[in-house]
Amino acid sequence: MPPAIEPVPPFLGFAPLENGVEALARSAERYEKALAKAVLGRAPLGSINQTLIQSERQLTDSTGLPGRPWFKHQIYAPGVYTGYGAKTIPAVREAIEQKRWAEAEAQIARVGRVLAAEAALVDSAAAELEQGGPE
Secondary structure, three states, rough: OOOOOOOOOOOOOOOOHHHHHHHHHHHHHHHHHHHHHHOOOOOHHHHHHHHHHHHHHHHHHHOEEHHHHHOOEEEEEEEEEEOEEEEEEHHHHHHHHHHHHHHHHHHHHHHOOOOOOOOHHHHHHHHHHHOOOOO
């Protein structure tokens, strides 16, 4: 027997996620340029490193993933059914896989905010480098 025909999924607005990715790409580019100049000028990097230590933590959310609040990371986590196999952007991906469209929309916005916050942190480190370090 052929499989049952499934309804066409609704349109999902990925703009918040795309905007977050783009903001992070711009911030990373700015940081790379500022770091190259700082290294040439031998600027102290200790304070910048302290800021960047926060970058991985910035990719977490205290409420965790839907149905698994103990997994805080929004960019990667073990999949619900993959054992230790990691899934990227798990909250969005799993909502889509399970056809929970409203949840997918909400998670797209949530991960977009996480990425925007990450971009702001990287921008702050770049700004510090551009100014020649902490005052």
